[in-house]
Amino acid sequence: MQLPDSKDLKAAAARLAGVAHRTPVLTSRTADAASGAQLFFKCENLQRGGAFKFRGAYNAIAALPAASRAAGVVTYSSGNHAQAIALSASLLGAPACIVMPADAPAAKLAATRGYGGEVVLYDRFRDDREAIGRQLAHERGLTLIPPYDHADVIAGAGTAALELFEEVGELDLLLVCLGGGGLTAGSALAAAAISPRCAVWGVEPAAGNDGQQSLAAGRVIKIEVPQTIADGAQTQRLGDLNFEVIRHRAAGIVTVSDDALISAMRFIAERMKMVVEPTGALAAAAAFTAAVPVAGRRVGVIVSGGNVDLTRFARLVSESSGAVSAGSDVCDVSSAGLTR
Numbered sequence: 001m002q003l004p005d006s007k008d009l010k011a012a013a014a015r016l017a018g019v020a021h022r023t024p025v026l027t028s029r030t031a032d033a034a035s036g037a038q039l040f041f042k043c044e045n046l047q048r049g050g051a052f053k054f055r056g057a058y059n060a061i062a063a064l065p066a067a068s069r070a071a072g073v074v075t076y077s078s079g080n081h082a083q084a085i086a087l088s089a090s091l092l093g094a095p096a097c098i099v100m101p102a103d104a105p106a107a108k109l110a111a112t113r114g115y116g117g118e119v120v121l122y123d124r125f126r127d128d129r130e131a132i133g134r135q136l137a138h139e140r141g142l143t144l145i146p147p148y149d150h151a152d153v154i155a156g157a158g159t160a161a162l163e164l165f166e167e168v169g170e171l172d173l174l175l176v177c178l179g180g181g182g183l184t185a186g187s188a189l190a191a192a193a194i195s196p197r198c199a200v201w202g203v204e205p206a207a208g209n210d211g212q213q214s215l216a217a218g219r220v221i222k223i224e225v226p227q228t229i230a231d232g233a234q235t236q237r238l239g240d241l242n243f244e245v246i247r248h249r250a251a252g253i254v255t256v257s258d259d260a261l262i263s264a265m266r267f268i269a270e271r272m273k274m275v276v277e278p279t280g281a282l283a284a285a286a287a288f289t290a291a292v293p294v295a296g297r298r299v300g301v302i303v304s305g306g307n308v309d310l311t312r313f314a315r316l317v318s319e320s321s322g323a324v325s326a327g328s329d330v331c332d333v334s335s336a337g338l339t340r
């Protein structure tokens with residue numbers, strides 16, 4: 001297993017140029033005043049497919065030899081990676097087979113099929129999705145592209161942080177939403193290449209701190225499926241490549257509660273006018289709760305995705321009694337803005 005490096009990151013950036021959105025970087029005076037920090041929000045909720053996952057998926061498929069690409073790809077995911085693979089494969093002319101739980105939300109199944117992916121359903125309680133993925137790969141000659149434990153997926157994910165550093169210069173801290181560790185590992189590689197004094201922190205749900213436990217133990221720790229509203233971070237363990245990169249290059253991993261996620265979603269909606277999914281608010285919640293001490297620092301915050309059913313979003317934020325008044329002081333500091 002080959003760890004990704006800065007060359008892979010550069011190659012990913014070249015493949016994604018003109019294909020991925022160069023997402024905006026926003027600032028908010030209220031957020032800065034409340035945290036005492038200078039916060040720069042990299043808005044991957046506005047990425048194609050609604051999450052940063054497009055970067056890794058597209059990069060991994062584009063990196064395949066032409067013959068493998070033509071034969072097709074397979075993945076297992078119930079979330080943003082499924083849609084990212086389906087969309088990327090259709091852009092690159094590769095057939096895509098997505099293994100999804102039969103009880104996945106109808107909207108997610110429809111979105112994946114809408115991007116042209118062939119959906120293969122499995123029973124979440126009986127079947128092993130990874131085994132089904134491997135079997136399909138074997139039978140049909142497809143290339144398996146897992147959601148995070150893959151060098152090209154990590155390198156692709158890292159291009160979001162790369163753009164952030166290009167946009168705002170060096171940072172003291174970078175906070176990153178953490179599930180299986182693709183985005184955090186990629187961001188840590190980007191920091192090492194461009195802003196080497198920047199401390200990169202992964203942020204995971206308090207209900208599932210397997211990443212934190214793994215760093216403490218010095219090996220990957222697997223936990224039961226955590227009960228959290230952050231459905232994109234309900235991973236049971238870090239990937240092996242991800243763990244290696246994170247333990248060598250990241251400063252550490254902190255956790256935030258579901259309540260803190262809801263407050264962050266509410267703040268971002270009220271003050272910054274954006275819909276962010278619970279998992280996408282992990283890093284912002286860490287800044288707002290000072291899970292990582294941010295006061296007096298220049299801090300990057302990756303907002304990783306915005307795919308949440310609006311009814312669910314409304315229910316979650318109406319449970320919180322955040323005391324922020326309406327208004328907006330959000331500022332787009334990007335030079336590029338949302339361009340293709």
Ligand SMILES: *Cc1c(COP(=O)(O)O)cnc(C)c1O
Pocket residue numbers: 051052053079080081147148157177178179180181182183184232233277279280304305306
């Ligand atoms: C997948 C996902 C994450 C977690 O990313 P990993 O690379 O698995 O750590 C965070 N936020 C969103 C919105 C996601 O879709």
